[in-house]
Amino acid sequence: MxxxxxxxxxxxxxxxxxxxxxxxxxxxxxxxxxxxxxxxxxxxxxxxxxxxxxxxxxxxxxxxxxxxxxxxxxxxxxxxxxxxxxxxxxxxxxxxxxxxxxxxxxxxxxxxNYKLGCANGFMFHHGKENRDCIHGNFWPAIRDRTWHDSFAHTAVMGGILAYSRSRLKVLDRIxxxxxxxxxxxxxxxxxxxxxxxxxxxxxxLKTTPGVSPPPFPANGHGLFVGRLSPEKGVDRLLHAWTKISPDRKLVIMGDGPEMEPLKALTIKLNLKNVVFTGFLARNAQAEVWKETAFSIVPSIWQEPFGMVVLEAWAKARPVVAHSIGALPEIIRDGEDGFLADPNAPEALSTALERAFSNTTDLRQMGLTGLNRLNSDYxxxxxxxxxxxxxxxxxxx
Structure with missing residues (x-):
């Protein structure tokens, strides 16, 4: 070949x-x-x-x-x-x-991402989805300072993107x-x-042959893994967690610009069962996964894929996620995870309650996810x- x-x-x-x-x-x-x-x-x-x-x-x-x-x-x-x-x-x-x-x-x-149609690449800013620049006019991005919250930075990036699309015609010539x-x-x-x-x-995602995923815990916690930034929807997750039994723990593993505001929100909501780990080395992450019942992806932007889903499946853990972007393409609701409508206020807490309701089903769903990872991804x-x-x- x-x-x-x-x-x-x-x-x-x-x-x-x-x-x-x-x-x-x-x-x-x-x-x-x-x-x-x-x-x-x-x-x-x-x-x-x-x-x-x-x-x-x-x-x-x-x-x-x-x-x-x-x-x-x-x-x-x-x-x-x-x-x-x-x-x-x-x-x-x-x-x-x-x-x-x-x-x-x-x-x-x-x-x-979506860089050729959005100055910041996310089509998301100031807490909501925005497709104003999708057709190549980047003035709305400059007006709203969507890149680094800076007029100057956004003007430069908007100009570069407009030049790439209108002058170089990259959309047609690649x-x-x-x-x-x-x-x-x-x-x-x-x-x-x-x-x-x-x-x-x-x-x-490559798995290691002969290496078994961690055993499923008897009373595991929910886990968010990722960058703490607005589009990841962790604030939504915290609000949803107020509906969950106080004896159920949520672990938030990662760091980012929203760390302190999210900690403040946790205090405001009087959530005693939420733990922020910050960034963890790989061996420390493995210890967290051992006590995890399922992973949570509460994204509120158009996730282009969602590697975090495959990473959870590699540990034989199902995923609770908002049904947005590529996530409903990957996750099969009720088979290897649970999907929640991001536009329905109570949907995420309902999905979390479904996940916690039957440990036996969760264990099997995690194994189904692992099998799909090995066969399809x-x-x-x-x-x-x-x-x-x-x-x-x-x-x-």
Whole structure:
């Protein structure tokens, strides 16, 4: 079988997140069938330096000449068959698209969020979903300061995105797009990407053969794992937990900008059965999972996928989640988890009560999730789907 030479391109964000983890997980898996190298830059490098260099940040965010010169050299030396782009904003710049078009290099573009139709990539700000910029007009984002809560930052990002869409025509000129769920694909079709150029390739999670998940606890707790930010809906979860018996514990594992406001809300709601762990090392996380009955995903934004679901299934734990974004594509209500309508005030607490009502069912649902992970979201299936994308791009 032909081994492609693939250059994986990624502009790191200021803070590590799930997207960055996915980039390296994808790269590691690809090397089983193809030759892969990375071209990585970061937002931190873009802003580093003296005052004059910082003054030129907006210009370099549009076209980062030094970085693109290096990228050009990479291509001449590596002779890559395609560029697999994950993110170029802001440090690599949309000039990477221009360079690929100029050199005639096919682009396989991985979609992790909604950046090409939203300055902050979430289509969510100030506590609610917002699709004002989905068709390429970013003035509403600038007006509402949706990126870093800054007029200047949002103006630069909005300008870059408008330039990418209207001048570079990236929506029409990218060879193939990879969406990680059908829900994410549907939104990008609304943005203007031709439907027949977007392939849906869900993420995978590799389990270790012969390693059993932790035994199911007799009186386990509910667990939230993730970044504590507004779109994750942890405030909704806390309000729902007021309806749960006081002897049932909720563990919130993670850190983020909402940590202190959420702790304050816990006190205000007089919740004595909620524990915030902050960030935990992997071995400490394993101890928390041992006492977990189910995982909770109370997101209130259009989740593009939801790796946290696969991570729970890997531990043979079912998931209680809002039915939003890709989550209802992954979770089968009553089989491997419970779904709650995010628009119904009592739905989440009802789903939590269902989860706590029968430990025997929870144990079986967790095993069902583990089986689905191994059958539907495994590395081999993912590799076959990626190769199908490469074939459609004329690379195989």
């Amino acid at each position: 032909t081994r492609l030479n693939v250059l994986q391109i990624f502009s790191r964000y200021l803070h590590y997140g799930g997207e960055e983890g996915s980039v390296f997980r994808i790269g590691d898996a690809l090397q089983a069938r193809h030759n892969l190298e990375y071209f990585i830059n970061s937002s931190e490098e873009l802003t580093r330096g003296n005052l004059l260099r910082k003054f030129t940040v907006p210009l370099r965010a549009f076209y980062n000449y030094p970085i693109l010169k290096t990228l050009d050299k990479y291509q001449k030396i590596g002779r890559f068959d395609c560029w697999q782009i994950h993110n170029v904003f802001p440090s690599i710049s949309p000039g990477a698209y221009s360079l690929a078009f100029k050199l005639g290099i096919p682009i396989i573009h991985y979609l992790h 060879t193939r797009w990879i969406a990680i769920s059908q829900a994410q694909k549907d939104i990008h079709v609304q943005m203007g990407i031709p439907s027949d150029r977007i392939d849906v390739v869900p993420h995978f 495994n590395k081999l299936t993912w590799l076959d789907r990626i190769d199908d994308v490469y074939r459609k791009a004329g690379l195989l």
